[in-house]
Amino acid sequence: MGSRSELMYFAWRNTKVRVGVLILALFVILAIVGPLFARHDPNAYVGPPAHPPSREYWLGTTTFGQDVYSQFVHGLRATFIVGLLGGGIGTLLGVCIGLLAGYRGGMVDEILNMFTNIVLILPTLAVLIIIAAYLTVRGILVESLFIGCTAWPWAARAIRAQTFSLRAREFVDLARMSGRSSWKIMFYEIAPNMLSYLFMTFILQFGGAVLIAATLDFIGLGPTQGISLGLMMNNAVLWAALPLGMWWWLIPPGAAITAIVGALYVMNVGLDEVFNPKLREL
Amino acid sequence: MALRVENLRIYYRTLRGYVHAVEGATFSVGDGEIMGLAGESGCGKTTLGHSLIYLKPPMAYIEGRVFLDGRELPIWDMDRMNEFRFRHISIIPQYAMNALNPTRRIGPLIADLLATRGIDFRQILPELQRRLDLVQLSPEVLNRYPFELSGGMRQRVVMVISTLLNPSLLIADEITSALDVSTQRAVCEMIVEFRNRGFVRSTIFITHDMSILYQIADTILVMYAGQLAEKAPVEAIFRSPRHPYTRMLIASLPRVGARQRVERLKGIPGSPPPLLDPPPGCRFRDRCPLAFERCQEPPPFVEVEPGHFVACWREI
Amino acid sequence: MNLEERGEAVIRYLGRKLFVYLLTFFFAVTIDWLIPRLMPGNPVDIMVSRMALRADAAEVVRSYYIQAFQLDLPLWRQYLNFWIALFRGDLGVSIWLFPQPVISVIARAVPYDLLLLLPAILLSWVLGNQVGAMAARVRWLDNTVLPLAYILTATPYMWLALLLAWSLGQVAGLFPISGAYGYNIRPHLSWVFIRDLLWHWTLPFLSLFLVMFGGWAIGMRNMIIYELEADYSRYLSALGAPQRLIRRYAFRNAVLPQITGLALQLGAIVAGAVATEIAFAYPGTGYLILQAVLNQDYFLLQGCFLFIITGVLVANLIIDIVYILVDPRTRLGMVGE
Numbered sequence: 038m039g040s041r042s043e044l045m046y047f048a049w050r051n052t053k054v055r056v057g058v059l060i061l062a063l064f065v066i067l068a069i070v071g072p073l074f075a076r077h078d079p080n081a082y083v084g085p086p087a088h089p090p091s092r093e094y095w096l097g098t099t100t101f102g103q104d105v106y107s108q109f110v111h112g113l114r115a116t117f118i119v120g121l122l123g124g125g126i127g128t129l130l131g132v133c134i135g136l137l138a139g140y141r142g143g144m145v146d147e148i149l150n151m152f153t154n155i156v157l158i159l160p161t162l163a164v165l166i167i168i169a170a171y172l173t174v175r176g177i178l179v180e181s182l183f184i185g186c187t188a189w190p191w192a193a194r195a196i197r198a199q200t201f202s203l204r205a206r207e208f209v210d211l212a213r214m215s216g217r218s219s220w221k222i223m224f225y226e227i228a229p230n231m232l233s234y235l236f237m238t239f240i241l242q243f244g245g246a247v248l249i250a251a252t253l254d255f256i257g258l259g260p261t262q263g264i265s266l267g268l269m270m271n272n273a274v275l276w277a278a279l280p281l282g283m284w285w286w287l288i289p290p291g292a293a294i295t296a297i298v299g300a301l302y303v304m305n306v307g308l309d310e311v312f313n314p315k316l317r318e319l
Numbered sequence: 320m321a322l323r324v325e326n327l328r329i330y331y332r333t334l335r336g337y338v339h340a341v342e343g344a345t346f347s348v349g350d351g352e353i354m355g356l357a358g359e360s361g362c363g364k365t366t367l368g369h370s371l372i373y374l375k376p377p378m379a380y381i382e383g384r385v386f387l388d389g390r391e392l393p394i395w396d397m398d399r400m401n402e403f404r405f406r407h408i409s410i411i412p413q414y415a416m417n418a419l420n421p422t423r424r425i426g427p428l429i430a431d432l433l434a435t436r437g438i439d440f441r442q443i444l445p446e447l448q449r450r451l452d453l454v455q456l457s458p459e460v461l462n463r464y465p466f467e468l469s470g471g472m473r474q475r476v477v478m479v480i481s482t483l484l485n486p487s488l489l490i491a492d493e494i495t496s497a498l499d500v501s502t503q504r505a506v507c508e509m510i511v512e513f514r515n516r517g518f519v520r521s522t523i524f525i526t527h528d529m530s531i532l533y534q535i536a537d538t539i540l541v542m543y544a545g546q547l548a549e550k551a552p553v554e555a556i557f558r559s560p561r562h563p564y565t566r567m568l569i570a571s572l573p574r575v576g577a578r579q580r581v582e583r584l585k586g587i588p589g590s591p592p593p594l595l596d597p598p599p600g601c602r603f604r605d606r607c608p609l610a611f612e613r614c615q616e617p618p619p620f621v622e623v624e625p626g627h628f629v630a631c632w633r634e635i
Numbered sequence: 636m637n638l639e640e641r642g643e644a645v646i647r648y649l650g651r652k653l654f655v656y657l658l659t660f661f662f663a664v665t666i667d668w669l670i671p672r673l674m675p676g677n678p679v680d681i682m683v684s685r686m687a688l689r690a691d692a693a694e695v696v697r698s699y700y701i702q703a704f705q706l707d708l709p710l711w712r713q714y715l716n717f718w719i720a721l722f723r724g725d726l727g728v729s730i731w732l733f734p735q736p737v738i739s740v741i742a743r744a745v746p747y748d749l750l751l752l753l754p755a756i757l758l759s760w761v762l763g764n765q766v767g768a769m770a771a772r773v774r775w776l777d778n779t780v781l782p783l784a785y786i787l788t789a790t791p792y793m794w795l796a797l798l799l800a801w802s803l804g805q806v807a808g809l810f811p812i813s814g815a816y817g818y819n820i821r822p823h824l825s826w827v828f829i830r831d832l833l834w835h836w837t838l839p840f841l842s843l844f845l846v847m848f849g850g851w852a853i854g855m856r857n858m859i860i861y862e863l864e865a866d867y868s869r870y871l872s873a874l875g876a877p878q879r880l881i882r883r884y885a886f887r888n889a890v891l892p893q894i895t896g897l898a899l900q901l902g903a904i905v906a907g908a909v910a911t912e913i914a915f916a917y918p919g920t921g922y923l924i925l926q927a928v929l930n931q932d933y934f935l936l937q938g939c940f941l942f943i944i945t946g947v948l949v950a951n952l953i954i955d956i957v958y959i960l961v962d963p964r965t966r967l968g969m970v971g972e
């Protein structure tokens with residue numbers, strides 16, 4: 038394995054990584070800077086209803102006269118926050134469980150495996166429906182927590198497989214013989230050797246969290262306050278954007294999500310090519 | 320001559336440039352000859368063996384000519400080589416234990432393979448059964464899936480498949496490396512038996528285990544860092560090796576009955592040069608006790624005695 | 636291994652799977668029963684306060700709910716009765732569509748779910764696998780199909796639904812954008828109705844199909860490449876076997892993890908179906924869920940939840956059985972999971 042900086046160099050040279058990072062960066066900048074240019078509060082009724090994009094309202098207005106642009110950029114922020122938090126929690130949980138199962142093996146592995154399978158099979162939407170029916174006030178934190186707590190099995194499986202193959206290596210035996218505790222071995226010996234893998238896992242979790250959050254918001258089970266891209270689409274459908282042909286309200290939110298998640302997936306593929314070069318690529 | 324190789328140069332294409340895996344190999348293997356191809360890990364013996372039958376990227380053909388039974392083998396042309404593969408030249412790969420499709424029974428697998436070569440499975444079945452019997456496998460094996468057999472059994476199946484069409488040249492790539500000593504013996508005996516019964520005409524037996532070659536090989540070709548060092552009949556290699564590398568190799572072999580206290584294990588200090596940008600001349604130069612200025616120039620592989628080839632300035 | 640041992644291995648494999656599914660079901664039902672009772676405050680109070688009624692009306696509703704939730708019984712009895720009712724098929728009475736029992740409300744929606752999901756899942760899986768396999772060996776196909784597939788799989792279901800609805804429905808006027816059939820037609824067996832049904836079905840089907848198709852194509856392409864680089868492929872190539880034989884083997888071997896993958900994707904597919912149905916106001920379970928949320932119909936919500944869970948578990952079991960028939964290794968106890 039080459040040095041870190043060498044890997045970075047190769048990573049940047051890969052077209053897929055470059056394209057993915059650029060698109061992602063574009064949206065991140067939009068999410069950070071965009072709201073500064075929003076002249077109105079996203080949910081305030083400020084303009085003429087159902088107006089197409091104009092110089093005053095860059096992305097037009099909703100059925101109630103809300104500024105779509107303002108909603109869009111604030112929604113972007115919310116989307117990124119959920120992606121980071123939800124993806125982060127999912128990755129953390131998945132990594133811990135995957136490391137534990139892979140390193141310990143045996144009965145621990147069996148039990149964790151069964152647990153992982155259960156959470157995997159359970160259609161998370163169904164569970165959230167029940168929870169959301171009773172939680173009257175939901176925030177972004179709760180949503181992220183929920184997403185993280187239900188999306189981790191994918192990460193756990195991948196990390197477990199990696200841990201299995203790393204566990205057999207000599208440096209682990211050495212650490213074990215020198216008396217290091219299991220947790221220290223897992224986090225200081227094994228994990229650093231799959232940093233690239235961890236990073237790619239996080240990217241996938243991030244993308245997944247963004248998608249799940251959008252779906253939840255669209256169904257009406259997202260945060261009860263604020264705005265998000267999924268919620269925009271929910272409102273659009275509920276308030277007749279389709280029959281009224283209000284494409285400026287319907288199209289941008291979903292397009293943004295598709296672009297962000299697509300960029301993440303493509304980046305992931307590119308990183309895989311860089312970190313795990315298959316000779317045939319030459 | 321069954322096999323004649325002239326000035327073969329095979330490099331590996333990598334992100335950082337060419338790795339000079341095989342550098343100017345010229346040798347021949349006679350009818351009925353079992354030639355051992357020996358050397359340490361990374362010396363290029365597997366590359367050499369594979370290039371003769373399946374030259375796939377990242378292996379790159381640079382130059383050289385290969386003749387089998389007088390016909391030239393277009394080793395650089397993957398499609399045209401199909402005519403020769405399996406029928407005239409065959410291989411028992413290093414990964415023989417995993418070489419069978421896990422979801423297909425062995426009989427149908429062989430039938431599929433033969434069908435693509437225009438051979439009717441039923442016609443060859445009696446011969447197939449005879450050969451399975453020869454390697455001590457029940458014909459029942461044809462109805463089994465690969466995972467129902469042990470690793471050793473799978474390897475024997477592969478050995479039978481690879482030699483089924485009586486190829487002129489068989490390449491056996493490290494087929495004994497993962498086995499215990501008694502199984503090694505059985506496998507080696509099979510190889511010799513295949514030659515004796517005419518299933519296979521010539522064999523190139525790739526291994527790093529010199530003691531096995533002593534048992535079954537007629538001649539031995541020693542490689543070092545991509546270059547040919549010495550080729551000679553097996554007795555000559557062991558009794559009177561002429562290349563400094565071969566000499567040190569033979570000397571480092573432990574003798575049965577030798578105890579550590581009386582006779583210490585001798586190794587060869589140092590390690591092979593990197594092949595990405597190899598030093599000019601003889602690549603054993605840096606570790607050779609006999610090196611001198613002439614060694615900056617690559618020594619030719621010449622016949623110093625009948626059937627005995629060496630690439631060393633000190634010996635010419 | 637003789638026939639008896641093979642049978643045993645299969646039973647053991649299925650047994651383990653069944654155990655996990657039963658455990659999951661038990662877990663899910665318990666969650667369903669537990670959640671309202673865990674929420675801060677009395678569930679009944681929460682529901683009543685949401686309805687913003689006058690005090691005397693609220694009292695009547697409250698006593699109804701208490702009886703419906705059986706909150707006047709000891710906890711363990713409530714739990715037991717919950718399970719008993721479940722087995723009798725009694726999922727309570729819908730609030731939104733009072734006094735229809737939940738189970739019949741759901742039963743009316745199920746055919747639309749199946750009409751939408753079964754063709755979408757099967758077709759996208761089969762076609763996705765074929766195209767993915769082709770992309771693995773044809774360069775120009777790989778360069779065009781793959782990026783498209785990535786975009787498709789990154790697309791949220793409801794957005795593709797909205798996009799199709801807007802472009803093909805609203806702007807081009809080719810397809811209707813809501814409902815399962817026209818407002819002026821009642822369901823009956825005739826060509827007129829069937830044609831209308833299919834016409835309304837097209838866009839929701841397409842949006843589900845396209846997103847899933849992308850995912851399968853990518854997965855299959857990667858699996859085929861993996862198989863083509865496996866040892867057995869290399870060996871056959873070295874023995875001069877033509878590419879079509881190797882591709883045939885690679886395809887058969889690559890399909891197996893795609894089957895397992897289908898089982899794993901069911902949760903996501905369910906979410907996608909719900910979103911699509913909402914976008915098109917298609918009267919399946921997804922649409923019921925939206926209405927239940929909007930109308931605070933807890934019993935309908937709970938019924939949909941249980942229905943989804945059961946459906947997913949049964950589908951998992953079916954896929955497991957199919958897998959056993961297809962992968963010889965499971966029949967001999969080699970592959971457990």
